[in-house]
Amino acid sequence: MDELHVWIVWSEITATDATNDTGDKGTYFQVSMGYEFKHTIKPSAIITAADRPDLSGANSSPAPPASGLNHKGDPLTGGVNKKWDSSRKIRKKTLNPNAVALPGNASFHGNFHDFPSMSDGDGRPGGAGAVSFSDWLVAGNDDAGVGDEDNDPYTAPHSRILWGIDTPTRFIEHTAGANGNTVEWRLHFLEFTRLEINGKWYLISNYFPWRVHYKLKKEGGKWKNNGSNKATDNAGF
Incomplete structure (x- = not known):
């Protein structure tokens, strides 16, 4: 006879407001909201x-999908550094009806309407392909680095928890566009926890939905906030 200990592990995700850094920055207007x-x-x-x-x-194994x-x-493989990992999925939409010149590339202003799927493992058409x-359960297509998270639950100050923060930032130069122009970014996320056991990754939480909707309008020669908001849901995409 022998006695075995069977562990059932889970993670419960909670969110608190992160610092809001939205406002006029001199030559441009910035909007930045999010959660811890x-x-x-x-x-x-x-x-x-x-x-x-x-x-x-x-x-010991990379975060999937490997490519x-x-x-x-x-590379999404850069999104893990421990067996425990806090991760994130993303979909995004940009509404720019006046074709305002925006800084950056498609990663900031493009349209990626879907979270990862089994046919599109990283949410980029033609990207990682089928998985x-x-x-698919543990694919974090918004997780290519660990600078905004702490995945060590054994050491203070985050003992017994994993910690992360995200405050997506967008901005427009005041010289861009014309009075009356509008721009809106809709960024939707699913926060989740994954764990590597014997070289294989497992989902150990529910998906925690949250979003930011950034809305800017140009008035009097400057871009201004036009009702930007955030919430812990994925409504209004």
Whole structure:
């Protein structure tokens, strides 16, 4: 006879307001809103117990899809540095009826209407291509770096949680466009938690929806806020 310990691990995601940095910056108008996220690992004993699975340290396999890129073109494999990982999916739409000249490239102003799917593993038509169901579940097509997250639940200040923050930023030069022109960005996200066990990645949370809708209008020779908003849902795309 033997006695085995079976662990069932989960993560509960909560969000609090991040700093809002929206306003006139002299030669341009900037809009930046978002949230700070906590991924609370349950049960906490899987992090603190003396007899627990060793899920600490660096990941041994890349984040799927292995050939996936974010909308900017950066490899999604750069989005993990630990076995635990907080990640994010994205879809986006830009409404620019007056064809205002916008800074940057399609990663900021393009239209990517779909989250990743099994036929389009990184949400870019013609990108990563078809992926397995298990890889689709954990594909984070807005996660190509770890500079905005802490994936070490074993060490303070984020013991027993994973931490992340996102405040998407857009701006327009005051010299662009004409009075009465409008521009709107609709950025929708799904926050989630993934875990690598024996070289394979698993989804260990629900998808947490959130969005920012950035709306700007030019008046009196300058771009101004025109009702930009955020919410913890994916409504109004």
